[in-house]
Amino acid sequence: MDFNFKNNPVFLNLIKDKEEQILARTNNEIQDSEGFKIIFAGLKSMLKNNAFSGFKAIIMSEEDIMKVKIEDIADFNNLFADEDFSYHNLITLNHKLFIIDKERRSFPSDSNEARAIFSEISQKGFVTFILIKKQINYFIKGVDNSESPFFSLTDINRYNKKRDINEINDVFVEYQESIKERRNYCKFFIELSHLKSLREDLQIPRDEEEKFIKAHKHLLRNKPEDTFRDDLRLFLTSHLRVFQVKEFLLENMRRLDIFLYDEFGEIYLIEVKWVGQSIHHLGKKLGTIYDSTNINPDAFFQTMDYLEELDNKGQNIVRAYLIVFDARQDDLDDTGLNFDSNILTESQTKHYRKFNKVKDFRVINYHAS
Amino acid sequence: MDNNIKELYSTNDDIIFILNTGLKIGWEEIKPQSINRIIYLSKVLYTFVKNAEPNIINYYHFTSNSSGPFSSIINKSIAYLESNEFTSLDSSGIKLTIPNESLNKILDSSFDDIKKQKQEWYKIIMLLLGKYGENKIFSFTINDPLYIENIQSNDPKEIDFESSENKTLNVLNSFKDAFEKSINDTSSISKEEYLELYFDYIFSQIIK
Numbered sequence: 001m002d003f004n005f006k007n008n009p010v011f012l013n014l015i016k017d018k019e020e021q022i023l024a025r026t027n028n029e030i031q032d033s034e035g036f037k038i039i040f041a042g043l044k045s046m047l048k049n050n051a052f053s054g055f056k057a058i059i060m061s062e063e064d065i066m067k068v069k070i071e072d073i074a075d076f077n078n079l080f081a082d083e084d085f086s087y088h089n090l091i092t093l094n095h096k097l098f099i100i101d102k103e104r105r106s107f108p109s110d111s112n113e114a115r116a117i118f119s120e121i122s123q124k125g126f127v128t129f130i131l132i133k134k135q136i137n138y139f140i141k142g143v144d145n146s147e148s149p150f151f152s153l154t155d156i157n158r159y160n161k162k163r164d165i166n167e168i169n170d171v172f173v174e175y176q177e178s179i180k181e182r183r184n185y186c187k188f189f190i191e192l193s194h195l196k197s198l199r200e201d202l203q204i205p206r207d208e209e210e211k212f213i214k215a216h217k218h219l220l221r222n223k224p225e226d227t228f229r230d231d232l233r234l235f236l237t238s239h240l241r242v243f244q245v246k247e248f249l250l251e252n253m254r255r256l257d258i259f260l261y262d263e264f265g266e267i268y269l270i271e272v273k274w275v276g277q278s279i280h281h282l283g284k285k286l287g288t289i290y291d292s293t294n295i296n297p298d299a300f301f302q303t304m305d306y307l308e309e310l311d312n313k314g315q316n317i318v319r320a321y322l323i324v325f326d327a328r329q330d331d332l333d334d335t336g337l338n339f340d341s342n343i344l345t346e347s348q349t350k351h352y353r354k355f356n357k358v359k360d361f362r363v364i365n366y367h368a369s
Numbered sequence: 370m371d372n373n374i375k376e377l378y379s380t381n382d383d384i385i386f387i388l389n390t391g392l393k394i395g396w397e398e399i400k401p402q403s404i405n406r407i408i409y410l411s412k413v414l415y416t417f418v419k420n421a422e423p424n425i426i427n428y429y430h431f432t433s434n435s436s437g438p439f440s441s442i443i444n445k446s447i448a449y450l451e452s453n454e455f456t457s458l459d460s461s462g463i464k465l466t467i468p469n470e471s472l473n474k475i476l477d478s479s480f481d482d483i484k485k486q487k488q489e490w491y492k493i494i495m496l497l498l499g500k501y502g503e504n505k506i507f508s509f510t511i512n513d514p515l516y517i518e519n520i521q522s523n524d525p526k527e528i529d530f531e532s533s534e535n536k537t538l539n540v541l542n543s544f545k546d547a548f549e550k551s552i553n554d555t556s557s558i559s560k561e562e563y564l565e566l567y568f569d570y571i572f573s574q575i576i577k
Binding site: 015075 | 492497498499504540543544547550557558
């Protein structure tokens with residue numbers, strides 16, 4: 001461990017970046033109070049001693065929290081052994097740790113909805129502790145200070161079934177398999193009825209309709225980059241133990257396609273590209289075409305530049321992946337084939353070891369529908 | 370009273386206070402090694418928060434072994450408390466067995482200012498550690514710079530807390546300086562809060 005904090009630029013930047021959070025915390029008299037620390041430490045040890053492993057919301061008025069004294073409080077073990085405590089999931093305690101109100105309430109299974117409810121309770125003058133499995137999340141005056149992003153058992157159980165981020169390559173393979181299924185690939189391509197009307201718009205004779213459909217069934221919907229990105233993002237977040245940052249903008253307002261972080265806060269970024277042809281945004285003529293020259297080397301460079309920019313900002317990027325959806329009419333070589341790493345600049349080379357070009361995701365409209 | 374006996378009694382008081390505070394935050398038993406580590410951290414962190422004030426627990430003398438710092442007076446006191454049935458010891462740790470009335474008398478510090486100051490300080494340290502749990506005390510202790518320095522020397526001897534070269538103190542001051550360098554106005558951050566921020570940071574490094 002590097003103990004030379006004052007001369008460590010990474011550490012100094014970390015503080016600078018977190019200045020607002022740090023000052024919010026050190027100025028928070030509730031979080032700083034003996035009462036809050038006693039309650040937090042007590043709840044923490046109860047979770048550790050296996051006294052509890054489900055879900056419970058414990059609330060205390062801010063006034064009561066400030067009155068908690070170590071010599072006055074009852075035993076946490078007694079509280080957790082209490083039948084009322086076991087049965088109810090919304091418990092109000094006073095400063096002596098006695099239950100003064102209890103409720104068995106149905107909270108949303110969606111963590112975001114549940115979070116909003118707890119945040120609201122805390123805005124009404126109640127410090128709100130959420131015990132979920134072995135974690136404590138808490139809200140003070142509406143501010144979320146959570147150890148875990150989960151606020152419902154349904155969500156946490158679903159998450160626990162997911163795979164570790166180091167298995168991301170296996171999940172990519174699963175995804176490639178999944179987009180061979182009709183219900184999954186059909187969302188990428190324009191509908192059959194649209195293809196038929198396009199033939200008319202392009203003034204192709206009716207007797208050539210079948211031939212036209214066969215030759216154009218690979219036509220992607222307008223803005224396919226959005227559909228591909230959202231579909232992959234959804235798949236990854238539902239199969240991996242990761243969290244996503246919905247929109248991450250770099251300084252020049254370039255948007256990173258998929259930006260994931262794992263439970264240790266380490267970051268993975270994914271740049272999504274496509275090759276093939278899309279429909280024009282008005283839907284009446286053919287639109288953009290991308291081929292492998294758009295990928296190799298431009299998209300490689302672009303991803304490496306993102307890595308560099310984030311690295312300069314002190315973000316700990318573990319890996320960057322370049323994903324290409326291949327919707328070209330013909331079966332062609334991988335778009336990353338023969339990428340020449342010798343053409344990288346010196347600073348791009350530094351980041352190349354963190355870079356992965358994933359084998360193209362082939363998308364074929366086997367049956368236009 | 371003989372100084373050794375006096376120090377043993379002070380240690381008994383300290384351990385009973387620590388066990389009782391632990392109980393209040395849900396630590397039913399505390400392992401003897403944890404008692405050594407809690408008192409070690411209390412002593413090593415005191416100078417940072419209280420500046421030049423004389424260390425109120427300077428009767429503890431620690432040496433290092435691979436499982437952390439230990440002080441012979443703490444081990445003597447643990448044996449004393451058990452043999453006098455103030456505590457019981459099993460594989461989970463030490464537990465208070467003393468009746469409430471006697472306990473309250475022992476804890477009473479209304480006529481003893483030094484005892485009161487010590488109790489306040491131990492409470493700060495216990496609540497700081499309580500945020501992470503008893504099982505994390507070992508990690509904090511073995512990551513303590515003064516301990517690391519001592520255990521790494523070829524011939525570990527008594528840990529010197531008083532020297533101006535006190536590694537922990539220097540590290541904590543460097544930590545504080547880093548905040549003062551990066552944040553415009555740090556006047557709202559107290560020394561105790563620096564300790565909390567430091568432990569949070571160390572903890573985040575431990576779980577990496």
